[in-house]
Amino acid sequence: MSTPYTAGELMIFRAAREIRDRELVFVGMRLPLLAYLLARSTHAPRAVGLFENGVLRDQPAAEPLITMSDPPNLRGARMCMGMETAMGLLQAGHVQLGFIGGAEIDRYGNLNTTEVGVDDAVVRLPGSGGACDIACLAGRLVVVMKHERRRFVERVRHVTSPGYGTGRGWRDAQGLGGGPSTVITDKAVFTFHPRTREMVVSSLHPGVTPDEVRALTGWPVVVPPDPPRTEEPSETDLAVIRRYDPEGFWSR
Amino acid sequence: MSTPYTAGELMIFRAAREIRDRELVFVGMRLPLLAYLLARSTHAPRAVGLFENGVLRDQPAAEPLITMSDPPNLRGARMCMGMETAMGLLQAGHVQLGFIGGAEIDRYGNLNTTEVGVDDAVVRLPGSGGACDIACLAGRLVVVMKHERRRFVERVRHVTSPGYGTGRGWRDAQGLGGGPSTVITDKAVFTFHPRTREMVVSSLHPGVTPDEVRALTGWPVVVPPDPPRTEEPSETDLAVIRRYDPEGFWSR
């Protein structure tokens, strides 16, 4: 019987599993940062986390951060790079893994953070920031987002951050390598089918049914027969997450 | 009756005259550096000198320099830029004036610092360094070099640093602005004819005859009838030069 945990904590735990030891990982704020800190504390002690803003540090900041540019994140950093240098590492293929979220994702893992809705009721979103760069240039891309039907759509209104476009071969044709490897939601984990590049269920979180995922997904999503269950965090994992997010600001 | 001066001192004085107040000037070592220091002390107090290596300073270094990267040149500098930033200022058109020298110059002001001689007796020279960049990108280019027949040739063996190529219109066709404005030798000062872009005598140094310049020049150089005499340095000018080069290392 495992310790109770929140949906956020499960997502963080599962995201941490995507990080391999010795990798250079682009860490944003919120869930990916906690996933990185967890991975560093468990199976990937030599993973290196580079904040998208160019801050590189070995140890977590002495105080909780609201933005990655907060002063505690700079003090004691190994290096503060400008955007060119940080993005240059990404563009040169040195960043094995990046995390992003999105307001909308589609069947082929394309993400939209520019605007949603229909023409007479458009909601303007903040835009790409570095998300498009990470989606284009990281070795592997892990998407972490809430699973809602309005977010999991057949085709995104705008491709802010390209996934597999229209399917297999599309990234090659654009001149892109990499691509999304995993999508982690509060219901399930998805991978991309190697032939079609379509997003398919890899595991369902404990207690989630295939029908529930189908109902929350805007295309006829493939769920394998007898889908595996997502691994759950151990007490140790949870202790680490709660140490780095004592208020549960990001993980609850 | 003017104070006696050396050929080097006259060249420095004349080069200083090319610097206008408030200009950003690329200063190398040797004669151009002394010319800049003289200009700053006389008619161009607000000229800014940027060393080609990216060192920017307001005041001359506390000790004489052999190379522009010598430690006295860095201490007290306003800024040490990397090459990208220094060359970026040049490429962006912020540098109004640059100085270079050369082993060979031709009728159209093209310079060669790569190799001289004929095929079975080639002398390898050090190469461009930043000279080609300055010749391509500075607003005006002033060439300072010794006047010898083997150096003033009809056509340079290699165009290390482009002047006016084959004449009028050539720089435009290459995508280049700027171009050489003045050549200062130990015998005379030259400009470039506005129509042909050919190097022509602008003034002869005191005591130099038209025939002497013709004999030292490898093409039928145009000397105007009754050529003006090059202005001579005043006692004040010489005092400044000698203050900055007390040993006469560069100016004698």
Next chain:
Amino acid sequence: METKLYTLPEAISLFVRPGDTVAMGTALESLIPFAAGHEIVRQEIGDLTLVGPISDMLFDLLIGAGCVRRVVAAWVGNVMMGTGYNFRRAVERGAPHPIEVVEHTNLTLQAALKAAAQGLPFLPTRTALGSTILERNPGLKTFRCPFTGQTLMAVSALAPDVAILHVQRADALGNAHVWGNLGVTQEAAFAAERVILVADEVVAPWVISSDPNRTLVPGFRVAAVAEARWGSHPSPCQGYTNRDDGFYRAYHGASRTREGFEAWLDRYVRGVEDHGAYVRLLRDEGRLAGVAVREHAYTVAADYGF
């Protein structure tokens, strides 16, 4: 040497003109020149094109204040809270008036400023390929590498009329030291036609010259230096001002409606005479104590001796 020192109102009034393209917020979430932005609002300088990678609250504020015609950015909002309501209102409903948005990614915006800084008409990148961002930015275009033939994204140069940069310290000649995460600050400083430095502290030239590798931009590229202690508030300025998270949160709440935003502007921007009055207001509200540096952490010196 000539001094570039002005009061902040002078610097803004002399060097920011209606219709200008203005780079601000070049260091991402830190060193945002809020004091200068507030002064632009007070002077009612309008029709601006704002340029910045992400823009944490300041662009939203300027849009809401009606100063902006166009935004050229990768992200516009309030980093801590998400949405920028004024940005949304302007795009979705044209309130207070419509704005044009030119989309970028962080990297394409960096490349656009860098191209201008380097005197190049464009720079290549490998980002944004296959995205629809380029449909909303005429300065992005795919082309083929002249050597390899591979598809690349060309980013055309973007030279702001003015870059307003908050720095820790500068001398009166325009030589500045800045530290922390700098984003595209140096690109903007070299790309812009004019540079306005807003410094927490104006220092003697020898302070800058003691460490020439830390100099952001040489004085000859700088139009004005204005001193404004706490001038980055509510954004942080390492070693001088911590982040005022509560201020961002309060702005988010207040700006949810046009009326709330107008009240905010009246209280913190239009209703204060200048940056000094703003600082007094912050002090009266007990905010300064919260953002003051609690523990200094000085660098180990480098030795420029010989």
Next chain:
Amino acid sequence: METKLYTLPEAISLFVRPGDTVAMGTALESLIPFAAGHEIVRQEIGDLTLVGPISDMLFDLLIGAGCVRRVVAAWVGNVMMGTGYNFRRAVERGAPHPIEVVEHTNLTLQAALKAAAQGLPFLPTRTALGSTILERNPGLKTFRCPFTGQTLMAVSALAPDVAILHVQRADALGNAHVWGNLGVTQEAAFAAERVILVADEVVAPWVISSDPNRTLVPGFRVAAVAEARWGSHPSPCQGYTNRDDGFYRAYHGASRTREGFEAWLDRYVRGVEDHGAYVRLLRDEGRLAGVAVREHAYTVAADYGF
């Protein structure tokens, strides 16, 4: 964290291989990694391609020692004295063996390294147009700007196998501080497959972390850190070693003939066991006193507190 500390002979032997493309002398006349170059000669690592903008004496020495197959540079010689005799002998007469020269300008070499550092196949410049340098460099090619149509010079990326960089101080994890005029040092550090740092001083990690904006390159890009006090001699290392002008002059005289150069190599390179022995020899010759720092000049601190 894993230490990257090696002795200099270990670092060279582990990370510099025959046939490698090696960037050195990236900071122009200063911070030239002579100690590492001497070790390459002692280990007789040959067939190298040397990459550097200008190369003050070190490339000439390595060419004369027979380690070099190709030079990719903007300028090769002895800055103080002019000609590099070994370079001339190799090009003009194939002695000790022929070398290939790929011509650059300072800016095109910078662009070539920068392109590799940024993961791009090329970068554009506006230099070298109309010169004949591009006839001697297959990595230079004119093309047209995709936006303006204007003629530009494309510079193809150049990624060295290894960059050997002399720095003032580094920690054992490979985080380095370096100051002075840095030329293309950071470009080389990010472009190279492997980075070897030769530091005048190995310091504790907190020294580097006290000033993260001064960090040259993060430890994860570094293969080895070797400590070599006076390791830049005869080139300067600001705050540690002044320039030994007399040594450059003496080299110029000695290297005028093959025999003279061989005697020089025997005395200063082959005849000394390692860098430590070289330093003792310099001391015995009274040279160290001449290059020691006479007056320190420390930077005014920056504050990373909060």
